[in-house]
Amino acid sequence: MGLYDRYLAARIRRNDADPPRTIALVITERDLLEQDAYDRLEAFLRWAFDGGAERVMVYVSVLDEAAVPTLRRTLAEIDSPRPLAVRGPDDDERADAPVQVSIGLGGKAEFASAVRSVAEDVEDGELSSDDLSESDIEAGLVFPTAPDLVIKTGAERLSDFMIWQSVYSELYFTDVNWRDFRKRDFLRAVRDYQDRQRRFGR
Numbered sequence: 001m002g003l004y005d006r007y008l009a010a011r012i013r014r015n016d017a018d019p020p021r022t023i024a025l026v027i028t029e030r031d032l033l034e035q036d037a038y039d040r041l042e043a044f045l046r047w048a049f050d051g052g053a054e055r056v057m058v059y060v061s062v063l064d065e066a067a068v069p070t071l072r073r074t075l076a077e078i079d080s081p082r083p084l085a086v087r088g089p090d091d092d093e094r095a096d097a098p099v100q101v102s103i104g105l106g107g108k109a110e111f112a113s114a115v116r117s118v119a120e121d122v123e124d125g126e127l128s129s130d131d132l133s134e135s136d137i138e139a140g141l142v143f144p145t146a147p148d149l150v151i152k153t154g155a156e157r158l159s160d161f162m163i164w165q166s167v168y169s170e171l172y173f174t175d176v177n178w179r180d181f182r183k184r185d186f187l188r189a190v191r192d193y194q195d196r197q198r199r200f201g202r
Contacts, residue, residue: 008187012051017194020148023048024057024169026161027153029067029104031178032060032074040181042079045099047186049081055098056082057143059161062104065089075101087142100143107163114140114164141165149193151186153178170196 076086082098089104117140121127138144156173172189
């Protein structure tokens with residue numbers, strides 16, 4: 001770790017604010033085509049857990065559905081410091097793990113699927129529309145966990161991910177592309193998070 005990285009890490013340790021416990025990373029299929037992209041993802045996971053994170057979510061947006069099987073297989077084989085669950089667009093069953101990877105499941109489609117599931121429960125008499133709550137919607141989401149910090153590389157947009165989950169998250173956008181993302185960029189995101197006053201919609 002370079003001198004500047006050590007300086008950032010020291011500032012984070014001395015900060016009275018807690019680091020983010022749940023971190024989400026939004027990247028694209030194209031990002032993963034870059035050289036060393038998966039090694040960088042493995043390093044990102046180590047940085048997050050070494051820094052005190054309890055859960056990391058990785059959202060990979062895809063344009064070509066044909067690429068999903070290869071992406072899923074490769075992502076499932078990465079050297080993760082914690083148990084990992086990977087979901088593709090056609091997966092129905094949820095899996096709970098400290099590292100959660102979602103491929104190609106955009107927020108609009110995910111939310112629509114959750115609403116359809118709730119509507120079916122109401123139609124089947126398993127749920128009353130009068131008793132419908134946020135938790136019923138969340139139960140139908142791919143990964144219902146709300147991240148404390150969302151990191152998006154390369155552009156200032158979420159790429160249609162985490163529409164529900166990120167409503168109270170702190171968003172950190174960097175113009176650094178994934179292929180150039182370094183530990184110092186991660187530490188900058190954490191430091192920025194600590195310097196914010198979270199309002200949770202208030």
